[in-house]
Structures are given as structure tokens and as C-alpha cells.
Amino acid sequence: MSYFAHSDELPDWAAKVPDGWGMDWLKWSVELSTKRPTESEQESLPYISNEDIASWTGQLLIEEPRPAEADSRVFQKDDVLFNKLRPYLAKVYHATFDGASSGELLCLRPSKVVEPRFLFYVLVSKGFIDAINSETFGSKMPRADWEIVGHQPLPLPPLETQQRIARFLDEKTARIDGLIEKKRALLDRLAEQRQALITRAVTKGLNPDAPMKSSGIDWLGDIPAHWEVLPLRRVLRSSTYGISASLEPAGGVAVLRMGNLTEGEIDFGDLRFLDDVDQNLMLEVGDVVFNRTNSLDLVGKAAIFRGGADFPVSLASYLVRFRFTERYLPEYSNFVMGTDGLLRLARTLALPSIGQANLNPSRYAQIEFPIPPVPEQAGIVSYLAEQIEKLRRVSERISQSLRQLTEYRAALITAAVTGQVADLA
Structure with missing residues (x-):
């Protein structure tokens, strides 16, 4: 009988799952793969490190993975890699190819009772990450070892339900990520606008009709x-x-x-x-x-x-x-x-x-x-302070919306993998 059949010590995020779902220690449903690459694999396998994985989304940040390093671990397609260094960064990757990874990434190979994509979403859920982070060791570079990660609860709905949850989250998070990307692009454009505004004011002044001269300095111009x-x-x-x-x-x-x-x-x-x-x-x-x-x-x-x-x-x-x-x-x-x-x-x-x-x-x-003359400097400073404050208010509204979307994304994943989303349990 599973420990969880008689446990009242589950963390809050996993304490309530629907009737008919199983629950067990993560380590009983996945295999920790520690295989090191052979010399030929080291030359042929693509390599990724924890720094190559985006936080929370699991996207790779590199277009072409590098050749493998000596101190690495072999992973297979559909393995799930979990970053044990500073786990609060939530760097989790569902492998879409065979390769080798940094020793900082735990290579978890799903068993027949857990779908790889569902496993990915459990491991990247805020509840799971917070639970791991609360048990790390080391102050400057906190880490979680396999004992910590393996002794976390893993919700286990029927496989068909796992697949349905994974498809649901793939669709929903893709839409949310698209909105997040657009808002980040807006923030980038506002930052560029701020920079152009400052540069124009402090190098050309506020009077567009003022006679100009060459400064003789490349970066400054006229x-x-x-x-x-x-x-x-x-x-x-x-x-x-x-x-x-x-x-x-x-x-x-x-x-x-x-x-x-x-x-x-x-x-x-x-x-x-x-x-x-x-x-x-x-x-x-x-x-x-x-x-x-x-x-x-x-x-x-x-x-x-x-x-x-x-x-x-x-x-x-x-x-x-x-x-x-x-x-x-x-x-x-x-x-x-x-x-x-x-x-x-x-x-x-x-x-x-x-x-x-x-x-x-x-x-x-x-x-x-x-x-410029001091009175003109004062006028430029006053103008820039006013304009930058306007841009700051716009940026803050966008940033607030971005934070809300990010929080909603995290809450949606946790709710889905614990059976709290209607029609998916």
C-alpha cells in the first residue's frame, strides 16, 4: 500500500486530489539515470546545461546544443531534466531528443505509470518547486539532491487523464506565453523609447530650431x-x-x-x-x-x-x-x-x-x-523627469499585467496537475 494511503503529511499543493487518483513518492514512478557518455557519445551527443533552460516554461534558450562535456549525463527523448542547483529558478526540461546534460540536471526517466509531459508539468508547478526549495541546502548556491527531489509526492491520475491534462496545459500555456511575449516586447520598446528620448534631449537640446555645430566627437555628433x-x-x-x-x-x-x-x-x-x-x-x-x-x-x-x-x-x-x-x-x-x-x-x-x-x-x-548653459540643463532635466515618469507609469501597468499572467500560468499548472480544473480530473 502506498505511504500516501495513510499519510496526513502531504504538502498543501498536493493534499487534495480527486477520488480515483493515485499518489506516491516521485522516486517510485521515475528512474534516476546517471549514465555517463562514452567517448563516442561525448563527441556525437548534443549537450545542454541548466543555463540553457528557461525558467518555468522549459524552453531551450539555445538553437543548437553544443557537443557534450566529459562530466555530463546521458538522457533520452522523453526524459525530464530537473535543475537541482537553485531549484527556485524552476528550470525543468522535457527532452525532445537524445543528448547529454550538465551534472546539475537530474535526469528522470518516467515509468509506465506516468506520462512524460504530465511529469514535466508536475515538476515545473509552483507547488512542487516551492516544496523542493524549502528543503535545499547551502546558502549562496542552494541545491536539492535526489533524496529531496525523490521524496516529493507525485499525483498519479489514470494515464488517459494525464494525457488530457498535458494537452490542455500545452494549449493554455502556449496562449499565455504568447501574451507574455507580446507584453515583454512592449516593455522593450518602451525602454528603447526612453533611451532615445534621453539621448535626443541631452545631446541636441529641446529647441528643434537651434543652430547646430559639429562637436567633433563621434558619439555626440552635432x-x-x-x-x-x-x-x-x-x-x-x-x-x-x-x-x-x-x-x-x-x-x-x-x-x-x-x-x-x-x-x-x-x-x-x-x-x-x-x-x-x-x-x-x-x-x-x-x-x-x-x-x-x-x-x-x-x-x-x-x-x-x-x-x-x-x-x-x-x-x-x-x-x-x-x-x-x-x-x-x-x-x-x-x-x-x-x-x-x-x-x-x-x-x-x-x-x-x-x-x-x-x-x-x-x-x-x-x-x-x-x-549646455546651466538654466538649459535644468530645463532638460525637468522635461526628461516628466516624460520618463509617463513612460514609467505605462511600463508599470504592463509589468503588473505581466505579473498577473505569470501568476495565473503558475496557478493553472498546479491546479491542473492536482485535479482542480473542472472536466480534466
Whole structure:
């Protein structure tokens, strides 16, 4: 007799299934395949890693899988691969071909009592993922081993019902995914519109009839004839690197890292702290924080510090603080630093280092900036703040709709695989 016939300890997501459905430990209905590829298989089998699988949807993110690696596991068509590293990412793949996979992917081979596509939907359901995630080990890179995964409940309706549920979910999730993709495309277009709006305003001004002149700078092009162009060092009052120290989850002073710079603003989520920091390294309202060292695609990222925190704030060593003279408004500078043209220039100036790129002061200080009169800078900042807020409100409505669709998709899968959808049980 199944354990579940007399168990009152089922997790909530699987506690109520229709009469006539079975239920058992996952490990009794699937086989964990641990076969390693032979030398010839390693050369011939396509290889996928956990990074190649999209979260929640199970779609492959690569068009042509790579050749297999030595430390991999062989899988067959209709096996279901479950990512045991950071399982909250919900990376589950229903194999449509024979291949080899990363050792981080558990290769589960369905038995005759479970349909592969139904198994996929159970494993990618939010209830199952949450149950696995609650039992992981390791803080920085949480993992779930086979003992954790195998000792999860697996609803087992009749095979014909499993097939009907899988077909239903294939159809419904395809429609939902299509809507999600359209909304993400809308968000991308809004982001492009935002970038074009900023670039146009800070490099051409707000007067379309203003006489223009060549700036002599490739990324900047023509600018209003009455504007100046100066290297960054000419408009800086001071600049300084941040702190090189081991950071803690709590303390007296927040230390900004690269991840806290988001679309020109400071995000105070996921902060790290130190107990004591030199007063000269404390940020003041109007300081612009610039990322000088990181992977090349992140060099040049900047954000303005507007205050608003309940604690003093400093910055990490790979960031640099810019404090401007009265002739260059920090809000205007922050917009300029966010333009694609300046970012591309900054990244061409960055020197390669070990696994990183470094934009040192002798290089970033020479980057030339457009300098309108201060009243004009203020007008551009005011105009951009108003327009960007309008775009932000539109983006937030789309993002909210996107979140609702995503939540509905997850709830629908869990409901279907537990028999809570009418006419499918």
C-alpha cells in the first residue's frame, strides 16, 4: 500500500486530489539515470546545461546544443531534466531528443505509470518547486539532491487523464506565453523609447530650431551651437574610489555595489554594510556613482544619489563617486552617462584585466561631455523627469499585467496537475 494511503503529511499543493487518483513518492514512478557518455557519445551527443533552460516554461534558450562535456549525463527523448542547483529558478526540461546534460540536471526517466509531459508539468508547478526549495541546502548556491527531489509526492491520475491534462496545459500555456511575449516586447520598446528620448534631449537640446555645430566627437555628433564640450575632469569638483573591504549583511553604513545601480537610480534593495567608514567616503545628495570595473558590458553604469535612506551610504571599491562643480548639474550628468553612445565609448576605453575590464581615472576623466548653459540643463532635466515618469507609469501597468499572467500560468499548472480544473480530473 502506498505511504500516501495513510499519510496526513502531504504538502498543501498536493493534499487534495480527486477520488480515483493515485499518489506516491516521485522516486517510485521515475528512474534516476546517471549514465555517463562514452567517448563516442561525448563527441556525437548534443549537450545542454541548466543555463540553457528557461525558467518555468522549459524552453531551450539555445538553437543548437553544443557537443557534450566529459562530466555530463546521458538522457533520452522523453526524459525530464530537473535543475537541482537553485531549484527556485524552476528550470525543468522535457527532452525532445537524445543528448547529454550538465551534472546539475537530474535526469528522470518516467515509468509506465506516468506520462512524460504530465511529469514535466508536475515538476515545473509552483507547488512542487516551492516544496523542493524549502528543503535545499547551502546558502549562496542552494541545491536539492535526489533524496529531496525523490521524496516529493507525485499525483498519479489514470494515464488517459494525464494525457488530457498535458494537452490542455500545452494549449493554455502556449496562449499565455504568447501574451507574455507580446507584453515583454512592449516593455522593450518602451525602454528603447526612453533611451532615445534621453539621448535626443541631452545631446541636441529641446529647441528643434537651434543652430547646430559639429562637436567633433563621434558619439555626440552635432550639438547646439551655443553649447560647450569639455572633458569630465573639467566639470568635477572631486572624485574618489569606494571601499575595499569584506561586507556584511548588517552594520551602520550601507555600501553600494554595482547591482544597486538601476536605470540611473539607486536601488536600496539587497544592501551590504560596514560598521565604520571614513567620512570622506560618505555619499552626499547629488553625487553620481559610476561603475569603473566589472565585466565589460557593465562598465560605465551610473546612478545619482538622491538621499532618502535611513542610514549613511558609501560605495564599494569598483565604483567611483563623482561630485560636480556648479556649472554641471548632477541630474543632467547622470542622464548623459546613461546614453548608449557614451556607454559604448566608455567600454572601448576600458582596459582588459583578469576576467574584468577597468576604466581608470586617466581614461574616464578624458571622456568629453556636452555642456549646455546651466538654466538649459535644468530645463532638460525637468522635461526628461516628466516624460520618463509617463513612460514609467505605462511600463508599470504592463509589468503588473505581466505579473498577473505569470501568476495565473503558475496557478493553472498546479491546479491542473492536482485535479482542480473542472472536466480534466
